[in-house]
Structure formats: C-alpha cells, structure tokens
Amino acid sequence: MSFLIFSQTFVNALLLSLIYVLVAMGLTLILSIMSMINFAHGELYMFGGFGVYVILQRFGYNYWLGVLVGVLIAVLAGVLLERTVFRPLRKELLPASFAALGVGMILQTVALMIFGPLDKDVPTVFPGVINISGVFIPMEKLVIVLGSLAVIGAIIVFVNYFRAGQALQAVAQDSEAAALMGININRINALGFGIGCGLAAVAGGLIAPLYYVSPYMGMSPLLKAFNVIIIGGLGSIPGAVLGSFLLGFIDQFSLTYLGYVGNIVGFLLILLFLLFRPRGLLGREIQMH
Amino acid sequence: MKTTKGFIGVMFILALAILLIAPSVELALAQESQILKIGGFNPRSGPAASWGLNTDRAIDLGADEWNKKGGVTIQGKKYKIEMIHEDDKARAEEAVKAVNKLIYTDKVKFIAGPMMSSPFLASAPIIEATKTITFVGCMAPAVLKDRKYIFRITVPWNHAAPAFFKYVTKIRPNLKTSVHISSNDATGWSSTQADNDSCVAVGIKVLGSEFYDAGTQDFTSMLARILPLKPDFLSFAGTPPNITALVIKQARELGYKGQFIHSSNCSPDVVGPIAGWENIEGMLLGTFTINGEKVPATVKKIHNDWIAKYGQENAGGFGDGIVQYPLIDILSRGVEKANSLDPDKIVTALENLGTMDTVFGKARWGGMETYNNNHQLLIPIWVSQVQNKKLVLLSLEEPWDVPPPEQKWR
Numbered sequence: 024m025s026f027l028i029f030s031q032t033f034v035n036a037l038l039l040s041l042i043y044v045l046v047a048m049g050l051t052l053i054l055s056i057m058s059m060i061n062f063a064h065g066e067l068y069m070f071g072g073f074g075v076y077v078i079l080q081r082f083g084y085n086y087w088l089g090v091l092v093g094v095l096i097a098v099l100a101g102v103l104l105e106r107t108v109f110r111p112l113r114k115e116l117l118p119a120s121f122a123a124l125g126v127g128m129i130l131q132t133v134a135l136m137i138f139g140p141l142d143k144d145v146p147t148v149f150p151g152v153i154n155i156s157g158v159f160i161p162m163e164k165l166v167i168v169l170g171s172l173a174v175i176g177a178i179i180v181f182v183n184y185f186r187a188g189q190a191l192q193a194v195a196q197d198s199e200a201a202a203l204m205g206i207n208i209n210r211i212n213a214l215g216f217g218i219g220c221g222l223a224a225v226a227g228g229l230i231a232p233l234y235y236v237s238p239y240m241g242m243s244p245l246l247k248a249f250n251v252i253i254i255g256g257l258g259s260i261p262g263a264v265l266g267s268f269l270l271g272f273i274d275q276f277s278l279t280y281l282g283y284v285g286n287i288v289g290f291l292l293i294l295l296f297l298l299f300r301p302r303g304l305l306g307r308e309i310q311m312h
Numbered sequence: 313m314k315t316t317k318g319f320i321g322v323m324f325i326l327a328l329a330i331l332l333i334a335p336s337v338e339l340a341l342a343q344e345s346q347i348l349k350i351g352g353f354n355p356r357s358g359p360a361a362s363w364g365l366n367t368d369r370a371i372d373l374g375a376d377e378w379n380k381k382g383g384v385t386i387q388g389k390k391y392k393i394e395m396i397h398e399d400d401k402a403r404a405e406e407a408v409k410a411v412n413k414l415i416y417t418d419k420v421k422f423i424a425g426p427m428m429s430s431p432f433l434a435s436a437p438i439i440e441a442t443k444t445i446t447f448v449g450c451m452a453p454a455v456l457k458d459r460k461y462i463f464r465i466t467v468p469w470n471h472a473a474p475a476f477f478k479y480v481t482k483i484r485p486n487l488k489t490s491v492h493i494s495s496n497d498a499t500g501w502s503s504t505q506a507d508n509d510s511c512v513a514v515g516i517k518v519l520g521s522e523f524y525d526a527g528t529q530d531f532t533s534m535l536a537r538i539l540p541l542k543p544d545f546l547s548f549a550g551t552p553p554n555i556t557a558l559v560i561k562q563a564r565e566l567g568y569k570g571q572f573i574h575s576s577n578c579s580p581d582v583v584g585p586i587a588g589w590e591n592i593e594g595m596l597l598g599t600f601t602i603n604g605e606k607v608p609a610t611v612k613k614i615h616n617d618w619i620a621k622y623g624q625e626n627a628g629g630f631g632d633g634i635v636q637y638p639l640i641d642i643l644s645r646g647v648e649k650a651n652s653l654d655p656d657k658i659v660t661a662l663e664n665l666g667t668m669d670t671v672f673g674k675a676r677w678g679g680m681e682t683y684n685n686n687h688q689l690l691i692p693i694w695v696s697q698v699q700n701k702k703l704v705l706l707s708l709e710e711p712w713d714v715p716p717p718e719q720k721w722r
Contacts, residue, residue, distance in 0.1 A: 028536050031566070035532040042530075140362055142554040144585030152565050161565040234529045235554055235586050243527035278533035283496050283523040285533075 030158045032279045038164045040271025041171040042230060046244040047251035047263040048178060049222030055195040055258030056215040057109060059119035063127035064248065065241020067220040069134060070097040071227025072236040076143050086148045090228035094221045101220030105213045113212065114198075127241075134238035142235040149232070163233050170229045174222065175264065182260065191215050195258060253293050256306020265304050348384055348391035348647075350375070350422045350640070351414030353407055353431075356399035363427060366626055366633030367449060368397045371425045373617055374640035384644045387651055393640065396420060400431045407431030411438050421653055422643060425449055425636050427466075429498070436462065443655040445662075447639045452502065456683040461655060463662065463677075463687040465639045469506030469549055469576060470715035471679075472693045476575040476598050477510045479695050479709050484596075487571065489517045491543040492721075493534070493559055494550045496523035503550025504721050507575055511547075513716035519543050521721045524555070531559045535566050545571040549598070553578045557586035564591045574598065579632060580703050595698045596706075600634055604696070604705030610671040638670040638691070663687075678713040 046068060053061045061067075074093020078084045104126060112119035149162040182188040193201040194211045202208050226244065234240070247270070252258075255266025270289055277285030296303060352371060354364030375393040378384060383392040396418050398410035407426070414420045415438065422445050426432040429452035436455070439446050445461050451468040480487060492507050494500035500523055508518045519541045522534050538546070546563065548556045551574070560572055560583065575598045584592055601607065602615045614637055618626060626632050646662035647653070663686055668675045672691050679688030692708035 028540060031536045032533060035530075035536065039530060039532075142582065142586070144557075144582075146585070147588060152567070154567070157567075159566045161562075234558060237554075243529060246527070275533050279536050282534075282537070283525060286525050 027157050028279065030156075032275055034158055034160055035279075036272040036275035038160075038168060039275055040268040041168050042226070043247055043251050043267035043271050044175060044264050045167075045171050045226035045229065046223065047248040047255070047267055048175070048260060049219040049226070050245075050248045051252045051255070051258055051260060051263040052178075052191075052222065053216055053219035054252065055260075056191060056198075056212055057105075057119065058114050058116055059109065059112070059123060060116070060249075061219065062120060062124040062245070063104075063130060064123075064219075064223050065245035066127045066130035066134070067097045067101065067223035068227035068241040068244055069130070069236075069238065070094075070100065070220075071224030071229070072145075072231040072240050073134065073138065073143075073227075074224065075228045075231040076138075076145055076236045079148070080143065080145055086232070090225065093228045094224040097224030098217040098221040101217040102213050104220075105216035109216065110209065110212065131238050131241075138238060140238070142237045144235055145231045147232055167229050167233065170225070174225055178218075178222070178260065187211070187214060191218075250289065250293055252303065252306075254296055254303055256303030259303070259305040262303055262305035269304075346383070346389060346391050347394050348422075349394050349396060349418060349420045350424050350643075351396045351398065351410075351418060351420035352423060352425045353398040353400045353410035353414070353435075354425060354427055355402040356397065358401050360402045360428065363632060364399075364402075367425050367427050367636050368395075368633075369618070369622060369626075370633040370635070370637045371395065371639055373614065373621060374637050376617075376621070378640060378644050384647050386647060386653060393644070395424075400426075400428070402428050402431060404431050404434035407435045408438065411435040411444075415439075415442050415444055421445065421655070423447070424639050424643065425465075427636070429455055445643070445655055445658055447636075447643055449636050452498065453682070456679065456685070456687055458684050459687060460685070461659060463689070464679075465642070465689050465691075466635050467689065467691060467693055467711045469503050470509070470682075471688065471690065471711040471713070472598060473506040473510035473549060473575050474513050474712045474716050475693055475709040476695055477507075477514045477516060479707055480573065480596060481514050481516065483706065484571070487516065487544045489519050489542075489544045490547050490573075491520045491522060491538050491541060492518065492547045492549070493522045493524070493531075493538075494548070495555075496525050499550050501722060503576065505718060506715070507547050507549045508721050509716045509718055510575075512719065518721075523722075528555075529558060531562050532566065535559070535563050535568070539563070539566055539568055543570055545573050548572065548574040548578070549576040551578075553580075553582035554586060557583040560587040560591050564588070571595070577632065577635065580698050580701075584698070584701060589698075589701050592698050593700075597696050597698070597703065598694055599696050599703060600694055601696050601703040601705050603702050606705045606708065608671065608673065614671060638672060638675070641670065642668060642675075642689070673708055681714050 050061055050064045071093035075089035078089030078092050079086050108122050109119055112122055149166050151162040153160040182192055190206045190211050193206055194208060198208055251263055251266040251270055254269055255262030273292060274289050277288035352368055354367050355361050356364050372395055375395055379392055383390040400407040400410050424447050427449035429450040432448055432450045433454060440461055443461055447463050447465045448455055449466040456464050490511055492504050494504045504521050508521060511518050522538060556574055556578055572595045577599050578597050602612055645665060646658050650657040650661035663677060670691060675689055675691035677686040678690040680686050690711050690713060693711050694705060695707045695709060696703045696705050
C-alpha cells in the first residue's frame with residue numbers, strides 16, 4: 024500500500040512540476056530581459072483562463088480556440104504594456120515592479136467588473152482517467168503534461184535556433200552590448216514581454232478545466248512562480264525548469280507524508296536558498312538601478 | 313417714531329415667518345422620530361462581497377415586510393425601518409470604523425447581520441459598551457459568550473452538526489466512517505471540531521482530519537493520504553463551494569467511490585459544474601433550497617420576493633445570506649413587546665419571546681449552558697440532497713441546545 028501511495032505521489036509531483044514550469048517560465052523570461060518583477064503575471068495567467076471560459080463555456084466553441092484567443096489577447100496586452108508603461112521604466116527594478124503591481128490590480132478589477140466575483144466553471148474537456156496498477160492519471164493532467172512539454176520545447180528551440188530568440192538571449196545577457204551589435208532593443212523587449220505574457224496565458228488556459236476561473240485565480244500561481252525562480256535562479260529558463268521540478272516534488276511529497284505541516288518544507292528550502300545561494304541554482308545577477 | 317414702526321414691522325414679519333415655518337418643522341421632527349434606524353456592516357467589496365451583499369439583501373427584504381405593515385409600533389406610534397449598511401471589507405479596523413459611524417454619527421440603536429467573526433469581535437466591545445442591540449450571523453463561540461446585548465440569529469456548526477449527522481445516520485445507516493477536510497484557519501478548525509464531535513456523538517467513526525492552506529487548488533497529495541483509509545464519506549463543513557468542488561473532482565479522478573457531505577451552507581450550483589454533477593449526485597448538504605415537498609410556503613415566498621426586488625436569483629445560491637431573513641422580524645417583535653426603545657427592556661423582551669413562528673419554522677432562544685446567556689437562536693436546520701442537478705429538501709431538524717463534548721482533532 025505504501026508503494027502505491029509513493030507511486031501516486033511521484034506521478035502527482037511530476038504533473039504539478041510541469042504546471043509550475045508553465046507559469047514560471049514567462050515570469051523568468053520577463054525578469055531576464057526587462058530586469059523587473061512582473062507582478063501582473065498572475066492577471067495575464069487569468070487572461071488564458073477567461074479566454075477558455077468565454078470561448079468554450081459562453082459561446083460553445085472549441086477549447087483550443089479559447090486557449091489561442093486568451094494567448095493572443097495576453098500577447099497584445101503585453102506588447103502594449105511594454106510600450107506604454109514598462110519601456111520608460113526599463114532597468115528600473117523597483118518603479119517597474121510597482122507599476123506592474125498597479126497594472127495587475129487594474130486588470131483584476133476590470134475582470135471583476137466584467138465577470139463578477141464568483142468562480143466560473145469550465146467543463147471537463149478531456150474526461151477519463153488512466154489507471155496503471157492502482158496509480159491514477161487524469162486525462163486532463165496528461166494533456167497539461169503534453170502541452171507543457173510542447174511549450175518548453177518550443178521556447179528552447181526558439182531561444183537557441185531563431186535569430187529573434189538569440190537576440191533575446193543577447194539582450195538578457197547585456198543589453199548595451201546587444202544594442203552596439205545592432206539589435207533593436209525596443210523591439211526585442213516588446214517581443215520578450217509579449218512572449219512572457221503569452222506563456223502565462225497558455226498556463227492559465229491549460230489549467231482552467233482542471234480548476235476554475237476567477238479574477239483572483241492568478242494569485243496562487245504567481246506566488247509559486249516566484250518561489251520557483253528563487254530556487255531556479257533569477258532570469259534563467261533552464262533554472263525555472265529545474266526549480267519547478269525541485270519545488271513540485273518537495274511540495275507533493277512533504278504534503279503527502281507530513282500533512283499540512285509539509286507546507287513549510289518548501290518555504291524552508293526558499294529561505295536556505297536566499298541565505299546561502301541567493302542567485303539560485305542557475306541564476307545570474309540582475310542589473311538594478 | 314420711524315424706528316419703532318420699523319421694529320414692529322420686522323417683528324410682525326418674523327412672527328409670521330415663525331407661524332408659517334413652525335408646522336413644517338414640527339412635521340419634520342415628527343417624521344424623523346418615526347424612523348427606526350438599523351445599522352449593519354458586512355463585506356460589500358473584495359472577495360467576500362457576495363456573502364455580505366446577499367446577507368444585507370436578505371435583511372432588507374425582512375425590513376420591507378415590516379414596512380409594508382406600517383412599521384414597528386412603540387407606544388402607539390408607527391416607526392418605519394430604515395437600514396444603513398456599511399462596508400467592513402471583512403477587515404477588523406474597517407468594522408470598528410463602521411460601528412463608530414453607525415452608533416455615533418447615524419445614531420442607530422440596533423445593528424443587524426455582521427457575518428464575519430474576526431471583524432465583528434474587534435467591534436464587539438463598542439457594541440456592548442453602548443448597549444447597541446446587535447443580531448449577528450457570525451459563528452465563532454466568542455461572539456456570544458457572556459454578552460448582554462448581542463444575539464445570534466444563525467445556528468453555528470456545534471449546534472447544527474449533531475442534528476444534521478443524527479439525521480444522516482437515520483437515512484444512510486451504511487455511513488460508518490468519515491474524514492473531514494477543511495481550511496487551516498479558525499473557520500476550518502471550528503467546523504472540523506463541530507463535524508467530528510457530532511459524528512462521534514451519533515456513532516460515526518472519524519478516521520482523520522485534513523487541513524489545507526489558503527490558495528491550495530491541488531489536493532492530490534492530501535487525497536493520496538486519505539483514500540487508503542477508505543472512509544465511507546468525506547465531510548466538508550466550513551469549506552467554500554469552489555474548494556469543495558475541486559476536492560470532489562480530484563477524489564473521483566483518484567478512484568474514490570464514497571459519498572460527500574457538507575453539513576453547512578454550500579451551493580450545489582457552484583459545486584456541480586466544477587466537480588461534475590454526476591460526482592455529487594446524492595450529496596447531502598445543510599443548505600436552503602426551494603425544491604421539495606417539505607419546503608415551507610413562506611420560504612418560496614421569500615424566493616419570489618427576492619427575484620421581484622433584485623431582478624435575479626441569488627448568485628451564490630439561495631442559501632447564501634437568506635438565513636438572516638428572520639432577523640428583522642424577531643427584533644421587531646422584541647421591540648414591540650418591550651414597547652420602548654430602552655435597550656435593557658428590549659433585551660428582556662427578546663429573551664422572553666418564547667417559541668416563535670418564523671418563516672423557517674418554530675424557533676426559540678437557547679445556549680445558556682454554552683454561552684452563559686440565552687441569546688442563541690435555535691431555528692430548524694436544513695438537510696438537503698442533490699437529485700438530478702437539483703437540491704431537494706429532505707428534512708428540517710431541530711438543532712441541539714447543548715453541543716456534544718469536544719475532543720481533540722488537531
């Protein structure tokens with residue numbers, strides 16, 4: 024019986040880690056290129072959730088169309104926000120981060136005005152459960168796994184093999200040197216911010232059928248994403264992936280075997296990282312002004 | 313001479329003006345004296361806004377009924393009820409601010425409906441010191457303990473749950489074991505205490521209690537620990553409907569075949585779509601409904617009045633807030649019986665109302681053994697069941713005056 028609990032916990036941890044990856048990757052991308060903490064990330068995650076809710080639940084169209092609409096709106100909102108709010112505050116960590124906090128509050132209030140405070144249900148899109156010798160894997164979570172792997176793969180390919188992706192890396196490493204090499208910093212920043220926001224919306228859209236949709240749905244994933252990038256390292260995409268797996272497994276195993284007391288294990292780990300390795304596993308120093 | 317004539321002229325005009333104005337001043341004073349101001353404070357913005365707004369709406373509906381009859385009669389004079397609602401944002405400092413405004417600026421003599429324990433407890437000393445008679449809906453025991461001017465209109469878990477589970481053992485004798493799931497906070501601890509104590513009192517074995525932290529959406533690790541215990545049912549009192557729904561959905565995904573019980577108010581219209589209606593068929597809840605042969609006609613009337621006044625169904629489910637509907641009726645009866653606005657006379661009159669006919673059935677005051685006063689309303693609690701996507705009333709049960717003995721569950 025205990026092996027069964029261990030196996031189920033292992034599978035749950037794997038699924039949870041991939042959810043963390045989805046949310047944390049966009050946040051760390053924005054942090055690496057803009058040197059700001061995007062406190063509005065949770066609200067952009069919400070865009071994905073409401074995209075699915077409106078398209079699937081309200082209009083009865085295809086689920087994937089809902090994800091796409093949510094992502095497109097988030098990308099457009101990201102590009103617009105970068106141009107109007109964050110570009111003038113580039114490399115100004117505190118002002119830009121506080122501006123993001125304000126943007127998040129505005130977006131949340133607008134969502135409240137449009138959709139109201141009650142949680143919105145999204146119907147099960149992929150029903151069924153796979154039972155492997157007593158270990159259960161819900162189909163919905165399996166889709167999230169596949170979706171997450173596809174997104175992680177796409178981002179790795181984009182960043183490493185496309186010119187725009189390589190330019191993103193260059194700006195993240197040293198924006199002034201990148202500018203001297205002829206890279207249009209403004210355009211790359213807008214692209215990076217847009218992709219980061221789009222990633223948040225992908226996460227929100229994929230996770231919507233698993234939970235529910237509300238104007239407050241972004242709060243909890245945002246906190247987890249912060250924890251992940253503290254562990255994985257500021258501004259590092261491979262660090263975000265590694266941090267997600269570490270936190271996902273620690274969260275799941277400690278909660279299963281220690282009960283609600285297990286919640287503190289993840290926070291203890293973060294505390295240890297902040298004290299002894301503040302750059303995280305694969306992080307770098309972020310230039311601050 | 314000219315001056316004297318001028319003086320007389322001015323005096324004449326003044327006298328005329330006074331004669332003309334006096335009746336309207338008197339009328340205005342008389343009209344003001346015929347208003348009975350009742351204050352209230354609840355969250356009307358923020359995440360808990362829907363609870364607060366629905367509670368206030370239910371109380372307003374109760375006030376409308378008395379105003380339709382002409383108002384409350386005190387010494388032969390009719391007083392129309394005027395409600396003044398303040399927003400405490402579910403925060404203690406806002407509640408204190410609201411109470412100060414209501415008592416010292418608006419001069420209310422009564423407060424109706426606070427439903428959040430923490431904000432209310434912060435304001436309770438002001439309420440007691442100023443002898444402001446207050447009817448509350450919040451559940452913490454400290455709200456009522458040793459109070460003189462505070463009454464509770466809702467039935468808290470420790471009085472309701474034993475009656476609820478006693479009935480459960482009658483209709484589902486096969487349910488012998490349970491695990492309770494609730495939030496890791498004061499609300500969760502007290503609901504766990506009440507549900508588990510009640511289960512033990514009626515012969516159900518409690519296999520465990522689980523607590524989740526705020527913001528949790530993934531319960532698979534918790535369920536991985538619970539499900540090997542094979543409980544006959546999972547109980548959720550005090551858990552919000554959206555969280556209840558997620559736990560049910562994830563429990564079914566992990567192969568759980570048992571039943572679900574939520575002994576407090578929880579709208580199946582929120583739970584069903586998220587958890588899947590097929591997963592909650594037969595679920596038992598302590599929730600109000602308008603479906604079922606046993607639903608009193610008075611309750612159906614409230615539902616119709618609600619839609620007529622507010623234009624739509626209560627978004628959080630019919631039970632959300634409606635539980636405080638009888639508040640104004642009971643308070644008004646107490647005031648009429650006292651035939652005075654003296655708070656001490658009204659308290660005595662309220663305490664001696666005896667058995668009352670309310671819209672939810674016969675009610676009386678109790679709680680002396682637990683709170684050192686008889687300020688706890690013992691009004692029938694609802695046991696309902698989900699049947700074909702509808703909540704149907706199974707029975708109205710009388711709550712226990714003395715809760716079962718407490719055990720340690722954390």
